[in-house]
Amino acid sequence: MSTNASGGGDLDSAVTITQAAAEEALSLMEGEGMDVDIGGLRLFVQQGGCAGLSYGMRFDTEPEEDDRVTQQHGLRVFVDPASMNYIGGSTLDYESGLQAAGFTVENPNVEAECGCGESFRT
Structure with a gap:
């Protein structure tokens, strides 16, 4: 279910959250003592990185x-x-492996990414 904070319409296609990402984020939030019914994970784009934009x-x-x-x-x-x-x-996904673990964003709007994958351009 997706809503606009002001009560707007269906936004299920806005951002998809995998089960792994949700479980990890909820675990971290609960560890911080946050109310998961009101609080949440803010996903944003900011200027920076060698390709121009980066996720935060x-x-x-x-x-x-x-x-x-x-x-x-x-x-x-x-x-x-x-x-x-x-x-x-x-x-939004969460991946864990032998080399590293962390949240990832698979973005269909990306035209180019930097070599390290930390920034992008649309």
């Missing part, structure tokens, strides 16, 4: 008035309107 994530206690709020697998994800222009249709 942080926990917020509640959405901003104009955020798009997507809830899947029990995790609420907040995306501001400017960031949604760059990451709409993306999938």
Whole structure:
């Protein structure tokens, strides 16, 4: 289920959250003592990196008035309107392996990425 923080329509295609990403984020939030029914993971785009834009994530206690709020697998994800222009249709995942573990964003809007994968251009 997805909603706009101001009560707007269906936004299921805005950002998809995998079960692995939701479980990891919820675990981290609970470890921080956050209320997972109100708070959520903020996913945003910022200027930076060698390709021009980079992803950012942080926990917020509640959405901003104009955020798009997507809830899947029990995790609420907040995306501001400017960031949604760059990451709409993306999938947030969590991967763990022998080399590294962390959240990843699969973004169909990306035209180019830097060599290390930390920044992108649309």
